[in-house]
Every structure is written in C-alpha cells, then in structure tokens.
Amino acid sequence: MTTNVPAVELAGLTKRYGALTAVDDLSISVRTGQTVALLGPNGAGKSTTINVLLGLLEADAGNVTVLGTAPRQAVTRGAVGAMLQSTGLPPDVHVRELVELVRALYPAPLPYDRIVAEAGLADILGKRIEQLSGGQAQRVKLALALAGDPRVLVLDEPTVAMDVETRRHFWGRIDAAAASGRTVLFATHYLAEAEEHADRVIVIAGGRVVADGTAASLTSRVGSRTVRFSGGPADYAALPGVSEVDCRNGTVRLETGDVEGTLRALLARYDRLPDLTVTGASLEDAFVALTAAQPSTME
C-alpha cells in the first residue's frame, strides 16, 4: 500500500501539564512502511507524544494526523493499533474471547486465525487472563493491537520486563508485522532494539526532537572514534584530534575527532603500535551525547 499521505504527522505538537511542558513544539513526519524508534530518557515526552497520537490525550497546540485523519478517527477506522504499558486486561475472560471481542469492535478486522498466528497465541487461547505470565499477556496485547488490521502499529516499550529469549521472540513478531507493510512506531529504552529493528531513530529530549536519522548516521554524528593500543603513558593529548586520554594497565585509549591525523602522528612517533584497534561510537554514546544537554521535564 503506497500513498503520499504520511502514516503519522505531528506538526508543532505541544502538551503542557500545569507549568511543565512535556512536549514542546514537536514535529515528526513518518512515511508509510517505515519502522521508527522513539528514543529518549525518562520524561523526554515519548509517552505523552504517543498518547496524543492515539487520541488518549488532547494536545494544547499543534496538529496531529494518522494516515490523514484525526487520531480518534484513525483508531475507530482500525487504521492504528497500539500496545501501551498503561493498559491492562480484565479477569474472568479467556484469551480466545478477548480476541473475538476486540475483533468484533472493528469494521474490517484481521481474520481470527491470522491474529492468533501473528501474535503467537495458539498455546494460550484457552487460558484465562489471570493465569497468564507477563510475556503471555504482552502477546495478548499485541493480538488486540493487530485485531483491527492496522496500517500503523504503535508500541510503547513493548518488551519492558521481558527476559532476553522472550524479547527476541517478540521482536520476531514485530519485524514480521513491519515486513507485511505496516508502519511501526515504537518507544524504547533499549538502544539495541532501536539499532536492530528501526530504519529510523528519533531521539527526543525535553519534549523536542534532538536527532533524527538512521542509527548509523546518529552514531557518526557524535564523530568521536576510539583508538586503543598497548603502551605506556605519554603526552598523547598533544596529538591532532585527541580529546580524551586514558592510560591504564598498559593500555592506551584515545578519543579522537580525527582518526587519520591521530594515527599519522602516532605512527610517525612510534615504530610499533601493538594491539592497535579503532572503533566507532556506539548508539549508546550517541544517545548520551545527544541527550546530555537537555533537561528532562517529566515522566
């Protein structure tokens, strides 16, 4: 399904809670089919942005559309499905009944068997909600998010509190949903998830976008590379590009903004540089650098 209408369009979104500005003139446009990670420290405004996007909160200013319509309309049409941390499931219901109920609420739901397959519910359909483990309950919530056959899937920290294995399985399902053409927008604390699963990473801090690009472009924006080799202390700080020096246990670590200049100077000075390695910044370094200057506002 190709269209020029953006999957998600936030223009000048502002949301205040009393004196706190949780989201501050935020603008983001997501093309259909993209998988976008929303990254940010606690209180950056991720959850508020998502709540506005789903029509759960009213914006104080700005314009928000999902596939060209207002958020609530998009929810009603089944254009957007979501999995939030703040929602839960009721007791005294079987998984099967809950999936059937939510399907029945949508105008053009995903076939029951496909929901079961995509969310991986086959083994828990007969269970009551109160008998489910945390990971199983997340699968049910994913099923409910998929029930309306949404073109846009919004996930707010979907794998929080999952163990490594469960998380890996879960991402397999999300990747499959994205591969079938759905636009996926997810907020996460796990940088590895953003790096591995998103085509685009948007870093939010203090309610504003501080960086927007591929994981690779964000890490390169930080610019710094790490040069390591075995050697003793010396006046490395004078070398071109070097911003930080750390000599410990016979290993020298240099942070440099000019790898080539640093290496030329090192090689000119020493005959040998045993165990020489050069590594780029990680997304984590980028994240820390990008969000460090921003004051966080609220959860």
Place this chain on the structure above:
Amino acid sequence: MFAYLKLEIARTLRNRRYLFFVVGFPVAFYLLFTHIFDKDVSPSDKIEFYRDYMIAMAAYGAVGASMMATGPRIALERGLGWSRQLRLTPLTPGAALVAKVLSAMVTAAIAPVTVTVIGRLVNHVSLPVGHWLMILAFMIVGTFPFAALGTAIGYLVDGETAQLATMISYLALAILGGFWFPVDNFGGTLREVARALPSYRYADLGWQSVQGHVPPLLDLAVLAAWTAVFLALGTYAYRRPAIRTA
C-alpha cells in the same frame, strides 16, 4: 457494543463469588426465614408473609447484583487499565459504560427470577400470571438506579475502597429499605428516612405488584429522583481529569 455486552454478561456469570452473594444469599435467607422463623406468624398471615418476604429477598438480591456488577468491577478495571485498553478500540467510553450497566441489569435479573420461582414452587405463593410478569418487569427495570449508583462508586473511588463502599451502601440500603424487617416496624423518624430511600421504593414496586396494584406515582418519582442524583454523581466522577486521562 452488543459483543461487549455479551462478554460482560458471560464474565459476570463466571464469577462464583458474585453468584453466591446475589443469588445464593437471597434464596437461602428466603427459605430460612420462611421455614424456621415463621413460628410466630399466624397461619392466616402466612400467605402474606411468604409473598412479601419473597419480594424483599428478590429485591435484596437484585440491588446487590446490580451494584456489585458495577462498582467494584469498574474500579478494578480502571486500576488494571482495561478501560484504557478499550479506548484503543472503536468502542466509545459511553458505549462501554452502557454495556456495563445493561449487563449489570441483565445479570441482576437472575435474583428476582430465582426467588420468585422458589416462592411459587416451594412456598406455594400463588398469583395470576399478570402479577408475576408485573413483578419481574418492575424488579428488573427498577435495578437501573442501583446500577447507576454502583457506576458512580466505581468512578469515584479506587479498588478496595470501591468494594467496601459498595458493600456498605448496599447493606445500608437493604436494612433501611425494609428488606429484612418491614419499614412499618421502624420508629417514626427512621420510618420516614426509610420511605425516602430508593431501596424501599424499589421493593415497594414489587409489594404493590404482588397484590395486583399499579405502584403509586410516589414510588416512581422517588426512584427517578435518586436516579438523577446517581447519574449526576457518576457524570461528575467520570469527568474528573484523573479519570479521563487514566
């Protein structure tokens, strides 16, 4: 909305504690009182005693059922985030609420139906068909104010507090409404208070119908007034910012 109504009814009927409370108790009390504590009732008054106590226990079950299916459940589901989960679907909060209230009224109907069947079969309360139908119709539709009160409690207070608030208001309404001891036995002021309560007026719909009388307008007026109060309270509670965003 129909799908949600269906599921809500199924969920309620699955809850054993609920059924025990709202059907088991009234039936047990009815049998107990009419067969063990009927010694000082003169034989000529027995028919009337069986008949009126049947209505009282039907009312006791129905009032409890409609309040328990709303108050504690709404508070619990708000706490769990189920109401919020539903807001991610096309079902509007208003429709969800209507389904909840209707399901409470439908499941509450079990109490008057069971108790009247026992009254007919075990205690041989004999009435024309029209009277039976009138009793059931009034006693089922008449649960609306109590479902509205439960709903208001469910939005006013959280979790355990809602459970407690529902139980207390239920028992107060039942005792003061004359479900266990006739209001006529109460002292002066208390009797006047009792007569102003929705529980007394609700049971009176049954006490009048059982004799083939059309309930007096005063019953309906008092119930309507209370319904308005409970709806206003519910609307206020529902509109609070803490509820709307949670």
